[in-house]
Amino acid sequence: MTKVQSIPSPSVHTEERAHEADHPSSQVAAFGGDQPLRLDCGIDLSPFQIAYQTYGKLNTERSNAIMICHALTLDQHVANVHPLTGKPGWWEIMIGPGRPLDTDKYFIICSNVIGGCMGSTGPASTNPATGKVWGLDFPIITIPDMVRAQAMLLDRLGIDTLLCVVGGSMGGMQVLQWTAAYPERVFSALPTACSTRHSAQNIAFHELGRQAVMADPDWHGGRYVDQGTHPHRGLAVARMAGHITYLSDAALHRKFGRRMQNRELPTFSFDADFQVESYLRYQGSSFVERFDANSYLYLTRAMDYFDIAGDHNGVLAKAFTGIQTRFCVVSFTSDWLFPTSESRALVHALNASSARVSFAEIETDRGHDAFLLDVPEFFDISRAFLQSAGAARGLTKAGQ
Amino acid sequence: MSLQQQVLPLTGVGSSDTGLYRGDHLLVAEMVERGSKVLDVGCGDGDLLQLLEARGIDGRGIELSREGVNRCVAKGLAVVQGDADTDLVNYPDDAFDYVILSQTLQATRQPKVVLENLLRIGRRAIVSFPNFGFWKMRLQLLVGGHMPRTENLPATWYDTPNIHFCTIKDFVQLCDEINVKMERAVALDLYGRPLRLNLPWWFWNMFGEQGVFLLSRAERAR
Numbered sequence: 001m002t003k004v005q006s007i008p009s010p011s012v013h014t015e016e017r018a019h020e021a022d023h024p025s026s027q028v029a030a031f032g033g034d035q036p037l038r039l040d041c042g043i044d045l046s047p048f049q050i051a052y053q054t055y056g057k058l059n060t061e062r063s064n065a066i067m068i069c070h071a072l073t074l075d076q077h078v079a080n081v082h083p084l085t086g087k088p089g090w091w092e093i094m095i096g097p098g099r100p101l102d103t104d105k106y107f108i109i110c111s112n113v114i115g116g117c118m119g120s121t122g123p124a125s126t127n128p129a130t131g132k133v134w135g136l137d138f139p140i141i142t143i144p145d146m147v148r149a150q151a152m153l154l155d156r157l158g159i160d161t162l163l164c165v166v167g168g169s170m171g172g173m174q175v176l177q178w179t180a181a182y183p184e185r186v187f188s189a190l191p192t193a194c195s196t197r198h199s200a201q202n203i204a205f206h207e208l209g210r211q212a213v214m215a216d217p218d219w220h221g222g223r224y225v226d227q228g229t230h231p232h233r234g235l236a237v238a239r240m241a242g243h244i245t246y247l248s249d250a251a252l253h254r255k256f257g258r259r260m261q262n263r264e265l266p267t268f269s270f271d272a273d274f275q276v277e278s279y280l281r282y283q284g285s286s287f288v289e290r291f292d293a294n295s296y297l298y299l300t301r302a303m304d305y306f307d308i309a310g311d312h313n314g315v316l317a318k319a320f321t322g323i324q325t326r327f328c329v330v331s332f333t334s335d336w337l338f339p340t341s342e343s344r345a346l347v348h349a350l351n352a353s354s355a356r357v358s359f360a361e362i363e364t365d366r367g368h369d370a371f372l373l374d375v376p377e378f379f380d381i382s383r384a385f386l387q388s389a390g391a392a393r394g395l396t397k398a399g400q
Numbered sequence: 401m402s403l404q405q406q407v408l409p410l411t412g413v414g415s416s417d418t419g420l421y422r423g424d425h426l427l428v429a430e431m432v433e434r435g436s437k438v439l440d441v442g443c444g445d446g447d448l449l450q451l452l453e454a455r456g457i458d459g460r461g462i463e464l465s466r467e468g469v470n471r472c473v474a475k476g477l478a479v480v481q482g483d484a485d486t487d488l489v490n491y492p493d494d495a496f497d498y499v500i501l502s503q504t505l506q507a508t509r510q511p512k513v514v515l516e517n518l519l520r521i522g523r524r525a526i527v528s529f530p531n532f533g534f535w536k537m538r539l540q541l542l543v544g545g546h547m548p549r550t551e552n553l554p555a556t557w558y559d560t561p562n563i564h565f566c567t568i569k570d571f572v573q574l575c576d577e578i579n580v581k582m583e584r585a586v587a588l589d590l591y592g593r594p595l596r597l598n599l600p601w602w603f604w605n606m607f608g609e610q611g612v613f614l615l616s617r618a619e620r621a622r
Contacts, residue, residue: 328473329480347480348490354437356458358473359480361466380474388476 003269007236008285014230016084017117017292018133022126024051024112024119025083026076029156037114037149043139047128050153051119052076052111055095056103058159064395065159066101066386067150068110069167069174071372072299073239073291075118078110079103084290093374100383105390106163113174114149115141115299117292123222124292135294136222143170143306147177151185161185164389166382168192168371169338170299173306176346179327180308180319188326188389190382193335193371195342196316196349197307202337205245206300209238213293222294235293236284243283248334248367252276309349316349323350326392327357328385330378332370358385421451423592424528424612428500431526431584431614432457436497439522441484441514442504446472449479460496462487485509488517496522503610505529506562516578519617524583528612531587533567533605551590552609568604568611575615584614 029050031037036046053076058065068078068091075082079089079096095101101108112120115138123138130137154162165186167175172194179189198206213219216234220227244252256276260266263273272278312318327350331343340361350357362377364370371378421429425448432438434456440449443461445468452459461479463469472479484501485508499522501514506529508514518525530553531537540548547557555562566574568587575582587595587608595608604611 326478348487351480351490351495352492354492354495356460356478357480358478360470360473361481362470363466377470377474381470384474384476391476 003267003271005271005281007233007281009232014225014228017290018124018225020083020119021117021122021124021292022119024076026051026053026112026119028052028119029153031152031156035152037145037152039139039145040142041140045114045121045139048114048121048149049119049125050111050114050121050149052109052153053078053080054110055079055108056106058107058157059395062159063161063163063393064105064390065107065109065154065157065162066164066166067154067162067178068095068101068108069146069150069165069171069178070110070113071167071169071171072303073242073287073296074171075116076110076112076120077118079108082290085286090372094379094382100379100386101166102383102386105395106386109153109157111150111153113146113170113299115146115295115302117295120149122292123294123298133225135225138294138298140301141298142302143173143177144181146302147174147181150174150178151182154185161187163393163395164188164190164386166190166192167194169194169368170303172338173303176308177306179323179325180311183320183323183325186325187393188328188385190328190330190385191346192330192378193332193338193368195338196309196319196346198304199342203304205241205337206304208241209300210297212237212241213297216293219293222297224293230288231293232285232288235288235291235296236281238296239287239291240280240284243280245337246367246369248336248365250334250365251367254365255279316345317352320350320353320355323353323355325355326385326389327355328381329357329359330371330381331359331361332366332368332375333361333363334365335368335370337368422447424502424588424610425451427586427588427592427594427612428502428526428528429455429457431612432498432500437495438498438500439491439496440500440502441488441518442501442507443472443477443479444468444502446475446477446479448500448502449477450475453477484514488514488521491517491521493520494523498522498524498526500526502526502528503530506565508564511564511566512574512578515574515580515615519580519615523616525615526612527571527615528610529566529571530562530610531568531605531608532565533569534609535606536590536609538606550609568608569601571611571613572601575613579618581616581618582613583616586612588612 036044078091097104112118115122117124123134127134165175165178172191175191213234216231218229219231259275261275261278308319309316331340347359437458440461449459462482469481499518537548587604590609
């Protein structure tokens with residue numbers, strides 16, 4: 001029989017991940033029965049909690065706070081070692097003393113989104129009503145729901161206005177939702193590699209990922225925790241498919257070409273002969289160590305439903321009428337998941353609203369993921385935009 | 401003609417600083433009232449926008465080249481990547497007090513449409529352009545028999561972005577044709593210094609290296 005190599009089982013135990021969902025290794029804001037989260041689906045989520053990290057110091061005027069919104073599979077551990085993987089924070093190249101998001105100047109907040117699995121309430125959390133994991137009993141959440149929860153966290157922290165909201169991909173969607181829903185609370189906004197709506201192609205890729213999860217017999221209709229399993233194969237396939245969309249043809253070719261993995265000749269089997277196969281399997285199997293399968297279903301769904309223009313009678317500009325927020329929109333040439341045309345449509349709508357907007361398209365072959373990578377031009381633009389926003393807000397040094 | 405005006409000393413920028421800026425930029429900045437909202441179409445590296453912001457003017461820019469845009473954004477300026485020919489239609493009427501088109505008109509595909517858009521988006525427009533009637537241009541064509549090249553326009557005919565050159569006289573004619581009121585006009589010499597105002601138009605058309613015009617809509621000017 002032809003040799004087959006399937007995706008290896010995760011090394012992190014399910015219990016560690018489950019513990020992190022309820023008792024995160026970060027700060028937590030708990031909201032009791034008197035403060036429900038009003039969800040778009042019509043349900044009041046209560047009680048619920050938001051897990052978050054902060055870096056830097058809030059100044060006495062409370063004017064130097066920057067909110068980072070994370071992308072689909074990321075979390076609040078933006079500039080510290082990840083509690084499950086032990087790896088550095090996902091945006092450490094961007095955050096720290098002297099870096100574009102300078103912790104000597106700014107107070108940086110990043111929270112895990114509602115529906116996530118790293119400590120904010122989501123399908124992996126324990127439902128207090130039953131004492132069991134929420135699973136598919138968790139209500140469907142949307143990008144506006146995530147932002148509504150973040151606004152409640154901001155209230156809890158006693159911060160009225162953010163100097164800036166920053167985010168890429170799904171994080172960029174949250175940035176745009178912040179400006180549409182709470183324009184008076186957002187002094188400036190830096191949406192990157194994103195769009196005001198999820199395209200049909202993007203919904204299609206998400207559906208592929210979800211069906212891969214649901215087709216895994218270990219999924220058990222979403223009740224895999226009760227069965228003591230985790231659909232790691234289905235989730236890994238979803239991640240592999242997703243990961244391809246985050247790269248570009250040119251980046252994959254440059255990185256791997258048709259090179260073989262530790263061998264000279266094809267093995268005439270379904271073993272991972274090619275480096276690119278081996279890489280994708282690694283991406284898939286390492287992802288399932290830290291991510292909950294149901295959470296992946298809920299968050300992809302939230303992105304699919306996102307359409308700011310749809311919430312404003314199909315006219316995008318109406319979402320930003322009279323807005324005073326300063327915008328810097330950034331896209332990347334090789335990003336085919338959220339192509340420059342999407343950013344340009346946003347910029348046109350912002351122009352039509354006479355908003356103060358900068359728009360830069362950065363040339364790179366690294367695809368959608370470029371916003372997470374070492375792209376100096378993006379750093380320069382982010383740094384200068386934040387500095388000019390800070391100057392316009394009369395910002396002094398942190399702690400003053 | 402009363403339209404032809406002498407440039408005034410620029411308030412808000414110290415005389416020691418003015419040497420940092422291009423002559424036509426200083427002239428344009430002087431035409432813009434403080435506290436107004438300005439769109440600079442074809443803003444290049446953002447030098448004029450920086451000068452305007454230094455004077456407390458809310459400046460925005462459009463620039464065709466990606467490198468130019470990114471340099472502007474990295475300076476903290478509000479600049480978007482776009483094309484004067486295709487992207488001005490996306491701006492609403494009366495969005496700005498002034499729309500500036502500096503040394504760009506001759507590079508647009510449809511100068512007349514662009515000019516009309518400038519005065520739709522802005523209540524006033526400031527347009528500067530190289531004068532193809534400048535004596536050096538004329539001389540090169542007449543005596544040299546080749547397409548003119550000057551210090552400020554060094555490109556050869558086959559790689560120039562400038563596809564719609566005009567003279568000061570041509571531009572004045574276009575303004576009349578599309579019912580645009582010329583509020584002020586200045587001709588600059590090769591070194592960016594304004595020509596004396598009591599000189600006749602034909603002299604400007606011959607010795608002005610570039611023209612700078614402050615325009616408004618004729619129907620609103622009354």
